[in-house]
Amino acid sequence: MDNDRWLWTLGQELARHQLGPDAVRHVVAEAAAHLRDSGQPALRAFGTPEGYAAAVAESLAARYGRPARPAPGRVRLSARGITKRYRRRTILRSVDLTVRAGEVAAVVGANGAGKSTFLRICAGLLTPDAGEVMLDGRLGYCPQDAGTYDFLLPDEQFVLIGAGRGLDRERSKQIGRAGAAALQWRPAAGVQTRHLSGGTRQKLNLVMASMGEPDVLLLDEPYQGFDRGTYLDFWQHVWRWRDEGRAVVVVTHLLSQLDQVDQVLDLTPASEGAAA
Amino acid sequence: MKILTVAEMAIREMVRRRAVLALLLALPLAFYLVRRGDQVGQSIRFLLIGLAWAVSTAALFASGTSRPIEPRLRLSGYASHHLYLGRLAAMWLLGIVVAAPFFALVAIDHGDQVRLGAVALAMLFAVTVAAPFGLLIGALVPRELEGTLLLLVVVGLQMMIDPADALTKVTPFWSSREIATYAVDHTGDEYLTRGLVHGLAFTILATAVVALLSTLRLRVRLRAATSA
Amino acid sequence: MDQERRGQWLRGVLDVCVLALLGRRESYGYELAQALDAAGFGQIQGGTLYPVLLRLQRTGLITAEWREGASGPARKYYRLTEDGEQALARLSADWSVFAGHVDAVIRR
Structure with missing residues (x-):
């Protein structure tokens, strides 16, 4: 070098x-x-x-160091007594989560513990068998995968999401590209999403979720395939969103950042069966 | 505006799949050429079925590729009607573009023997019905293979069924068949009227069911805070 | 001297040495590194020296100013503050006591 x-x-x-x-x-x-x-x-x-x-x-x-954080604001997302069963297996048993503006919550747990299910319920995409989710404000949701069209260009995906948010084409592209640059990614002209690497596709996914200034961001392990630098960038974004007063929920199986989040929701059953 | 954006992206998505486009054109062409030796009527009827099959398959696949993405679009400010109407518009446009060269083909091949305006109308109705029908199957049968097979059953039935059978009136593409009969066999207006009514009714019905299923599937199950 | 031992000892006293050097006259990073080298410490790497300077600056013992040198481009010059002078006096006294203890133990 x-x-x-x-x-x-x-x-x-x-x-x-x-x-x-x-x-x-x-x-x-x-x-x-x-x-x-x-x-x-x-x-x-x-x-x-x-x-x-x-x-x-x-x-x-x-x-x-990080500027003094504003005190957490009002409750943006409140999930109460969320229970979800698939057939006879109980995935989630009376789970509670309250996230305020300016807070980061991490959702952890073993594979199959229901992290993604819980996030989908928080997003309102799945109906819980019991419990209720209350949302205050605009939602941004980053699915774990399959959130993008293979044959569209990144710019086109920005335009698509932007139009939903009420942004015009140029503004959408501008916001999308700025978000991409912040993750050390400059979309090459004319490269369709299917030709992007897994990590880059996750960046696209993340940029799309954060468009339109959502008040609540639900992120489902959006950093898979990121290299170390980009992973750090991702957490910088999380802190920035938090300091801007957004409520952020991150599903993760990596524990290295947990000391810095405001709360950790562990979905691993205390011990199978005895948890009831 | 939102509908237009969805339509635009659905078209871009589709036209970049070169092989799909080629097959979309090849299917009606093959159907037409196979029956070209028979009477004019048969080749045109098969062309219409091929066209309807191609467009409904395209719509089925469009609905399949969008299925995992629609929840996120729904959460990004789209209502479910933006999504299915946008997709429907895209498939209609695509269908008309695919139909155009075949209309030219029929006009050159048999222009003097048939009512050309009615042939155009029959093609238009094949496309009009096929697009929501493909979306409907996509909404009913989430897995693409099953959807494709179901479509095959319906189209196969449509081709095999005895035209005199009463059951023929509930097959999806009966409208274009009736209009084609009017165009080719120079029958009375009742065929045309029947076809138009059937086609419109079927389109409206299929779209309504798609709307219902889509709205149900994409409903947002959140209680908004009163202060929001 | 074994490099690792040297590094360990240096970590404990580098800030004191830097304060002492800056107590004589203001200076910039590379010049300080050369002075330390000349004093017999061997080469002090930038990766070791500058974080110490930044920490001393943060805690208010030294201040810094970007200035064009007599020759060449702009450099960041450091000098002691009043707090720094007091700290230097206290630390050098502490060091004499500490080094005396070490001497006493070793030479007995």
């Missing part, structure tokens, strides 16, 4: 750690000055850009 490339990556990584543009510019410029003065290769002087960015972010934590 040459020094220019290293410095560019550093900038990206610093932005991922939510440093402001000024802070990013200063850190990158200082590193560049050091490299020029010392004549050293960047990797030797600073290590990997990811590692150095993390060290810088940690050093600056108090000053440039």
Whole structure:
């Protein structure tokens, strides 16, 4: 990796750690000055850009850390006593979840624990056998897969979703492309969705869900196939949506981010049968 | 506006499937050519059935590819009628585009022997009925293979059935058959009228059932907060 | 000296050394690295040095300013604040005591 490339990556990584543009510019410029003065290769002087960015972010934590969060607002989504059976098997047993504006809830549980089912019930796409979901505001829903048309271009999918939200074509494309860029993706002209990689398709899926400024975002493991950087970007988006006062529900089986969410709903039965 | 966008995307989706388009055209053509040696009437009747079959199959598949995506569209601000009406409009347009060259073919081949205006009308009705019929099957039978087989049964029945049988009047494409008879055999107006009424009634009925099923399937089961 | 040991010791005192160097005169990152090298610490990598500078700046012990150098392009110059001077005095006293204890134990 040459020094220019290293410095560019550093900038990206610093932005991922939510440093402001000024802070990013200063850190990158200082590193560049050091490299020029010392004549050293960047990797030797600073290590990997990811590692150095993390060290810088940690050093600056108090000053440039996430801005003070607004207090959680009103209840945006409230699911009460949700019970769902498939045939004789009870998937969900009296599950409750309340998410306020400016909160992130993680839904975890083993495969088959009913995470996606619960999210579909929250989205109003499935009728629970018992219980009720109350929604306040506009909903954005990112299904786990199959949320896109194979033969349409990403731009066309943006237009399709945008039209539903009452946006005109240009505005829809603009919003969609901006969302894509924020996930390090620039849709190539004329490439149909079926030719995108799994991770890129998930980005498309996620961008579509967040169009139209939803108040409540329901995200069903939308980061499968993401590389590590994009995965971090995804969580940056989650924090940003939260700080903008949206209510976010993320289905996940990865536990690494759980210490940072406001609540965790574990759908794994306490012990099969004894949970009743 | 929303209906138009759905229609536009459904058409774009369909026309990018080159093989599907080729088959859409090949099916009525094959039907026509196979019976070309017979009387004029038979070849045109088979052409109409081929056309109806092609369009209803396209509609069936369009409904299948959209099925997993419709919930998200519904949650993104579309009402269910935007979705099925948009798709219906797309299939109608597609059907007319597919029918046009066949009309030209009939006009060149038999233009002097038939009522051309009525042939056009019969084609129009084949398309008009086939689009909602394909969507209807798609709504009734979620799996594409089963839907395709069901369509095959219906079309097969339509082809085999004795025209004198009373049952023929409940087959979906009877309207275009009647109009075709009027066009080819120079019968009286009653065939035309019967065909028009049957075609319109069937279209309205099929669309109504599609609307009902779609609205049921895509209903949003949420209680909105009073403050929203 | 074994590299790992050197790194461990350095981590504990690098901020004190940086404060001490800046107590003599204001300086920028690369110059500090050279000064530390000349003092016998060996080469201090940027990845180690700058996070320390940023932390000292954050806690208000040093301030920074971007300036054109006499020769060459803009550099970020650091200098001690009043808080930094007090901290340096306290830390160097602490270090003398601490190093005395270590000496006493080792040489007995």
